[in-house]
Amino acid sequence: MRSEKQILELRGQVHAAQKALLANLSEGQTLSADQEAQWQKAETDFQALTKELDMIRAISEREAAANAVDPVPILAAGLEGDFKKKQAERWYKSLIEGEGYSMQQALAIANGAQRASTSSTGDGLYVMPEEFMNILELTMKRFGGMLQASYIHRSTTGRPMRWPTHDNTAQTGNWVAEPRAAAIVPRGLTFDRKSFEAHTWYDIVGLDWEFIQDEEVNLVGRVLAELLGEAAGRALNKAYTDGDGSGKPTGILDGSSGASAGKTTSGATAITKAEIIDLVHSVDPAYRTGPNVAFMMNDQTLGYIRKLDLGVSDTIPLWQPSMQLGEPDRILGFTYVINQDFPNIASGAKTIAFGDWSKYIIRQVLDLSIVRLDQTYADLMQTAFLGYLRTDGKLLQSAAIKLLVQA
Numbered sequence: 001m002r003s004e005k006q007i008l009e010l011r012g013q014v015h016a017a018q019k020a021l022l023a024n025l026s027e028g029q030t031l032s033a034d035q036e037a038q039w040q041k042a043e044t045d046f047q048a049l050t051k052e053l054d055m056i057r058a059i060s061e062r063e064a065a066a067n068a069v070d071p072v073p074i075l076a077a078g079l080e081g082d083f084k085k086k087q088a089e090r091w092y093k094s095l096i097e098g099e100g101y102s103m104q105q106a107l108a109i110a111n112g113a114q115r116a117s118t119s120s121t122g123d124g125l126y127v128m129p130e131e132f133m134n135i136l137e138l139t140m141k142r143f144g145g146m147l148q149a150s151y152i153h154r155s156t157t158g159r160p161m162r163w164p165t166h167d168n169t170a171q172t173g174n175w176v177a178e179p180r181a182a183a184i185v186p187r188g189l190t191f192d193r194k195s196f197e198a199h200t201w202y203d204i205v206g207l208d209w210e211f212i213q214d215e216e217v218n219l220v221g222r223v224l225a226e227l228l229g230e231a232a233g234r235a236l237n238k239a240y241t242d243g244d245g246s247g248k249p250t251g252i253l254d255g256s257s258g259a260s261a262g263k264t265t266s267g268a269t270a271i272t273k274a275e276i277i278d279l280v281h282s283v284d285p286a287y288r289t290g291p292n293v294a295f296m297m298n299d300q301t302l303g304y305i306r307k308l309d310l311g312v313s314d315t316i317p318l319w320q321p322s323m324q325l326g327e328p329d330r331i332l333g334f335t336y337v338i339n340q341d342f343p344n345i346a347s348g349a350k351t352i353a354f355g356d357w358s359k360y361i362i363r364q365v366l367d368l369s370i371v372r373l374d375q376t377y378a379d380l381m382q383t384a385f386l387g388y389l390r391t392d393g394k395l396l397q398s399a400a401i402k403l404l405v406q407a
Contacts, residue, residue, distance in 0.1 A: 001056075002056075004056050004060075004326075005325055007049055007052055007053045007056065008053070008325070011049040011050065011053065012323055014042050014045050015046065018039060018043070018046070019309075021035055021042075061138060132222075132225050133367065135222055135225040135229065136225040136229040136368060137229070139225065139229025139233060140229045140230075140233035140236070141233065142230075143230050143234050144236055145241075145337045145339030145340070146237050146241060146252070146339060146360070146362070146393070147237065148337050149294055150360040151357070151360065151361050151362065152362045153361055154365075154366060155364070155365055155366075156366065157365065158198030158365045159198075160195050160196065160197060161195070161196040162194070163193065163194050163196060163361060163396060164193055165193065165194055165397060194394050194396060196361070196363040196392040198390040199239075199248050199249060199391060200388055200389070200390050201235055201236060201239075201388065201389050201390075201391065202389075203231045203386075204373075205224060205384065206377050207223075207224070207383055207385070208381060208382055209381050209382065209383065224370075228387040232387070236389070236391065237340075238341045239393065240252065240362060240393040241341040242341060245257060245394075249391065249392050249394070250393060250395070252360055252395055253353075253403070258395055259355070259403050261402065261403050261404075261405045262279050262282030262283060262402025263278040264406075264407055265404065265406050267406075268346070269347065269406070271352075272308070273308050273318050275404065276331070276332065276404065277332065279352060279402060279404045280332060280354055282402045283354060283355045283399075283400070283401070284400075287355050287356040287359070287397075292356050292358040294354070294357055295353070296339050297338070297342050297351060297352045298339060298341075298342040298343070299338050300344050301345060302338065305318060305331060318331060318332060319331050337357075346406060347406055348405070348407075349406045350403045350406075351404055351405075353403050353404075354402060354404075355400045355401030356401065359400035360393065360395050360396065361393065362392075363392045365391065368389040369387065369388055371385070371386045371388075372385055
């Protein structure tokens, strides 16, 4: 397996080769058939290296997360030492293998994904293993660009949650002469509130009895976490992207409550470098600094942007590939997030978003919960695992994120 450094070096070489193919073209000249074939081969290599880089970084993140915590869940029931760990392992195994616990105990196990669910039988607090939750959450983020970029707030109940909003970017205060002749009157602050609900998403995964019986508990748990994580990541990302708020979150691209246009392109199926720069400057400077500022688009649009610079003698290229370990690729110096639920470049499409993503709030009620269903699919010789999550999402501050809209 190649290291991150080796992949970055190879990817940089491919990028340089693509630039060289276009560097000597005069205005209006196109690639020859042979040069076009070289270009497509290089583009295929670049995409493969980028995918390999993402996989290497995902594995590194997963290992770092797994090593940062005790993978054995802890029971908050006054247990001590090795006995505590053995009891915790039994509760987790009961979810995967089924050990005949009572319904209340099974529900406590299922709600263990919440990390703080109390059973009414006095059994104490139960938690899912941190390793299981780390795999689940990392898989969700891999398939959900909105989960990577946005601010995630976890609440302990599903009651409507009201979040105050206030745009202070237009306020400048006042000057006063000395000696002061009149009293200083404070200005009133007007706050709006956005209400976050708890919409329920669910998925059911059926595993064959042979697989559950023949494999190790940790492998079954890992497969379950990955399957539920991928399904949740894809479904939630789409809702956070273009959901209409009816029974689901309100997406960033929603026409009534999502982000507004910061720049409209002059061409229905084209984007220029100047238009991307205009999009950046349509966002107030107060929302253009900080770790959460980023572009968001789908992979096809990213490919289009990468080609804008190739062959152009510009000292500051639009797209800048990463050449350092741990550093992401950038556009105009800003990081970007790939969201495959963003539309392709087409007439009227909202193709790129830019701004401070901490202002898009994802509300989650605790964590994804899992319930084991032994009898429901017994005729198929399967045990099903029902995973569900209660969530909502809204853009808190409309001035913080703007969209590039095709003409």
